[in-house]
Amino acid sequence: MNVNPTCFCGQPETLVHLFTSCPLVRDLLVWFTLQLNRYDPLVILTDGDILFGFSSASRIPLVFSALLGILRHQVWLARNKHRFENIAPCSQDSLRKAKSTFRFMVRLQKRHNPVGQFTHEWLADGIVG
DSSP, rough: OOOOBBOSSSSOOOOOOIIIISHHHHHHHHHHHHHHHHHOHHHHHHHHHHHHHHEEEESSSSHHHHHHHHHHHHHHHHHHHHHHHEEEEEEEEHHHHHHHHHHHHHHHHHHHHHHHHHHHHTTGTTEEE
């Protein structure tokens, strides 16, 4: 099987490129960074944060790591649609799907977390949600 080693943007496809510097993910990360900066304007997003989420030692609520995971998943789905179905990725479509998944996930978390913990970890003290 011959596999094309290039990303849908034309660059060599690596995990770091696909999830941190591809134009599709850059568009999604602009939106994500705006949300994160509403919580803490001093946070600087690193490639490690993007790839693995925030460490448990950070003061960043869990919702932001979960949101990064949802965004990564949408990038992966867009990549696969392009690779296997020849459908061009669209950042607006990926963001719309990520927001929908996020709303569903937050509703589920509300059922399983005490109110104070839910408000801090999943609503970022009222910033998200």
